[in-house]
Amino acid sequence: MKIIILGAGQVGGTLAENLANERNDITVIDTDPERLRELGDRLDIGTVRGMGCYPAVLKEAGAEDADMLIAVTNSDEVNMIACQVAYSLFRTPSKIARIRTAHYTSRSDKLFNENALPIDVIISPEQVVTDYIKRLIEHPGALQVVNFAGGRVQLVAVRAYYGGPLVGNELRELRKHMPNVDTRVAAIFRRGRPIIPEGNTVIEADDEVFFIAAKNDIRAVMSELRRLEHNYKRILIAGGGNIGYRLGKSIQHRYNVKILERSPGRAEWLGEKLHQTVVLQGLATDRDELLKANIENTDVFCALTNDDEANIMASLLAKRLGARKVMTLISNPAYVDLVQGHDIDIAISPQQSTIGSLLSHVRRGDVVNVYSLRRGAAEAIEAIAHGDSKSSKVVGRAIEDIDLPEGTTIGAIVRGEKVLIAHDDVVIEPDDHVILFLIDKRRTRDVEKLFQVGFTFF
Amino acid sequence: MHFALISKILGLLLVVFSFTMMPPVAVSYWYQEGSEGPFLVSFVITLLLGLALWLPFFKHKEELQTRDGFLVVTLFWSVLGLIGALPLYISNDVPVGFTDAVFESISGLTTTGATILSGIDFLPKSILFYRQQLQWLGGMGVVVLAVAILPMLGIGGMQLYKAEIPGPMKDAKLTPRIAETAKALWFLYLFITTACALLYWAAGMTLFDAICHSFSTVATGGFSTHDASMAYWDNPWIDWTATAFILIGGVNFALHFAVWRGKSLLAYFRDPEFRFFISLFLIYTAIITAGLLFFHYDFSVDDALRHSAFQVASFSTGTGLTSTNAASFPGFIPYLLVFTSFIGGCAGSTGGGMKAVRAALVFHHSIRELRRLIYPNGVFALRFGRQSIPDRVLQAVWGFVGVYITISVIFTLLFTMTGMDLTTAVSAVAASLNNLGVGIGQVGGGFANITDSAKWMMVVLMVAGRLEVFTLLVLFTPMFWRQ
Secondary structure (H helix, E strand, C coil), rough: EEEECCCCCCHHHHHHHHHHCCEEEEEEECCHHHHHHHCCCHHHEEECCCCCCHHHHHHHHHHCCCCEEEEEECCCHHHHHHHHHHHHHHHHEEEEEEECCHHCCCCCCHEEECCCCCCCCCCHHHHHHHHHHHHHHHHHCEEEEEEEEEHHHHEEEEECCCCCCCCCCCCCCHHCCCCCCEEEEEEEEECCCCEECCCCCECCCCCEEEEEEHHHHHHHHHHHHCCCCCCCEEEEEEEHHHHHHHHHHHHHCCCCEEECCCHHHHHHHHHHHCCCCEEEECCCCHHHHHHHCCCCHCCCEECCCCCCCHHHHHHHHHEEEEEEEEEECCCCCCHHHHHEEECCEECCHHHHHHHHHHHHHHCCEEEEEEECCCCCCEEEEEECCCCCCCCCCCCCCCCCHHCCCCCCCEEEEEECCEEECCCCCCCCCCCCEEEECCCCCHHHHHHHHCCCCCCHCC | CCCHHHHHHHCCCCCCHHHHHHEEEEEEEEHCCCCCCCHHHHHHHHHHHHHHHHHHCCCCCCCCCHHHHHHHHHHHHHHHHHEEEEEEHHCHHHHHHHHHHHHHHHHHHCCCCCCCCHHHHHHHHHHHHHHHHHHHHHHHHHHHHHHHHHHHHCCCHHCCCCCCCCCCCCCCCCCHHHHHHHHHHHHHHHHHHHHHHHHHHHCCHHHHHHHHHHHHHHHHCCCCCCCCCCHCCCHHHHHHHHHHHHHHHHHHHHHHHHHHHCCCCCHHHHHHHHHHHHHHHHHHHHHHHHHHHHCCCCCCCHHHHHHHHHHHHHHCCCCCCCCCCHHHCCHHHHHHHHHHHHHHHCCHHHHHHCCCCHHHHHHHHHHHHHHHHHHHCCCCCCCEEEECCHHHHHHHHHHHHHHHHHHHHHHHHHHCCCCCCCCHHHHHHHHHCCCCCCCHHHHHHHHCCHHHHHHHHHHHHHHHHHHCCCCHHHHHCCCHHHH
């Protein structure tokens, strides 16, 4: 696939890296030659220097035969115009743009269509990250929660602890413990190494377990793996930027939320906007400020400023001062490995959470959702099975008969409103949403092939 | 340094290139010469050597770094040069020793075209074909070919490509993916070579000669299947065809690609380097034609124009085919011809020398310095065509030119120590470093009579010239080897 990416920033760069490794023709446009050179040295991609929305620049980047334009520059306006130019002059089939401000996104149905601004998919990284954190707060104890089929099915990562009833037992015991709850363990990571779970696999303490279940059953399954945590009540957010504000706004009516913001002006603005939230003005890395914010009784401390180092330091401090859980926004992937799992409970990488929402549009086959897991090494995919038993490699077959690539498991199937947890004898029907877990991202291509319909279908 | 990885890639490349010993075997069977033995032996040796380097690290997975790229490319050219000498060394039809065999092989692979052989007309066809084929493979670059056909080189392919492709702006890719770029380059190269062979055939060569000479023409090589080179035919059609295709080979292939994709010849004339290159060609041709007529050399006006155009194209791109004995031209003409080779062809072409774009940039930069003398506070952007050139590129160009000239001077002195006179020494430097391949003075008739030490120095210069000095020179800096 020929893809043009506008903007060589964090999102653009991570995206280029992910897509170039999947054998696409990638051209990145940016105005900064240094950033382009750095990317071009590291990746097998083309680079064009210039303003991404100018027709000549787009043409130089090969817009005439590009399949997709992904506009992720810092400017909403440049992104929008670039999509318009690509549509009007080059008839680019798919156009994806990052639009941050809610002033545009709140009117997206009227604004973004063929007659106005022709953008096929709007992505808003801040919103994606906010939703991601929100799900984590709603599921105490989970390391990661992702939604499939509109939230009917969820994939949850948890760390197993001593005291969980299932820990030290074989997986097949799960059925006996909970006859009414259906779930499937998709993968287990033990000391960073993946294990494909079988019925006789024994779960050990400190394993990272990925399981799939219907939304309502998540809590029950988690209780098998660890002592269940109480629901969170008191949340302290450090940093009232875009993400902090959005998060505060979306959870303030259900939780007791405080926001700590450094800039007085911004703090005042937040105070005006968020009526149910306590807005404090001060530094999150200041011990006294944290104590004043009642840190020792805080359930979750979220460090969401745009400064990695400040986030990490504030989180370490908060943990030391008695916060029960700390979640930290970390852009630099090198830091994530350093700190996650020690004093910081959950490190959130904005690029990794955003990348998934983009990847689903790039994938061949009818792929609805892609989530990048474990810092991009593993992947969860929701794909729709099309065709019939002749043209498709999956439809009409029982799960045990499907020739799955190595390291891939089918976790669940969503048929209409029904959620079927994948057991060996479940037969896949046309239009089923199949949820797969890939231990190794490099197998994505094989999974795509599996879900592509043979030519006889047409 | 990732030696395991380097060994793996080197081995893989050798395995692939062992199969280039097969076409000469086919030629030998076709003409029933019974001369395939040396090629089969060389094939087996190359294949085994390649496997020995490749198989132990078969499963090794790492990404090639920029540094490794230099080492792989230099090693590959040297090893392939040595291995390429095997068939010549083994064969009983070619009475050469080890030094001469290596000289001939490297001279072929680097598209130099300097030869130590005489009586070429009587050699077996398979050997003749093999020499031409070496040039053709070296023309567009053996590593670029490998990148095109071996997708597993992946991102490392770009490091190799950068270390081999000539010119100051190495980041310019034709397509986003390096393998596609390499494929496009080789496809164009093949297409142009085919066209050249057909035209030669139509102009009166035998099919064998047409194919052989199309190889050395488009690769701007210089080997011929006849001692007299192109003068063997003395046919205006053949000479003009050769002139045209030498120039085509001397132009940036990225530009050919742009023309081919944009379906418009205008792209040529919009390119500043092409304009510079062609202007120089026209000026030189005019001077030399005038010179030949002024000295009343025994040519008609037509012939004077034909031969001067041919010789200028041949010398200025570092080809070295000859349509007449240029070394015996009167007066200043042979010296001028030798010096044209220092500027050489365009960046990204098969030509040798410092490349037209560097000369043009140095020229423009000098003009800017002159303007600065007049307006000390003036701000003069250095524009090349429609692009303004970043200082980083300019510094690299000056650095390159400085090193190139220094090396030329040092080796001129070294050559005089082996007993050459100054004219011969300068011409030997031009012949090897610029990949020109023909000499004047004592080496006007070939390089068979120079000393062995001079031959080895030329071998080093030929590889240095083909890899644009820096790729080779960087290996001799201590910083390169420091972990």
